[in-house]
Amino acid sequence: MVAKRNSASYTKTKLFDLTSQILSTKPAGAGVLSTEIVDEFLKDFDSMPKEEIKVVLRVGLMVLAGRVTTMNKSHPNQLDIFVREGLPEFVDLRVPSDGKLKTQRFDVRKLTPNQIARHSPLSSKNKLTSKRDNLIEWAKQRIGAGFGDIAVEHS
Secondary structure, three states, X not given: OOOOOOOOHHHHHHHHHHHHHHHHOOOOOOOOOHHHHHHHHHOOHHHOOHHHHHHHHHHHHHHHHHOHHHOOOOOOOOOOHHHHHOOOOEEXXXXXXXXXXXXXXXXXXXXXXXXXXXXXEOOXXXXXXXXXXXXXXXXXXXXXXXXXXXXXXXX
């Protein structure tokens, strides 16, 4: 099942209506938090069409999967190199695939500095830019020191 742009119409309409209703009860200039809207939405969750639930769940999971690169969930036995060096554990790199450049997610622990340097991370305007910059700088330092073909975690 692929979520289409016009899918989740029930949810979009309901969220819009709830936002309007909640804001109509607030004084002029007051706002509403997303959590307020979602909490109100969930009160009537049982009336939501089952197919709509599947679409919304898929969209939500796609959003969360896209945020994996912002998470730092090191294994307890993992070296603290990610914290110490300010490196992300996962990185999105543009790599050749089927004659095109495609974005793929990689585990930094399994990449060599040469691989990191060869495939520039996507430019980003979010807080991860510094972690990605740190990663590229870290890779260049390791290459310069002769460790370009050694991954943090060996297979």
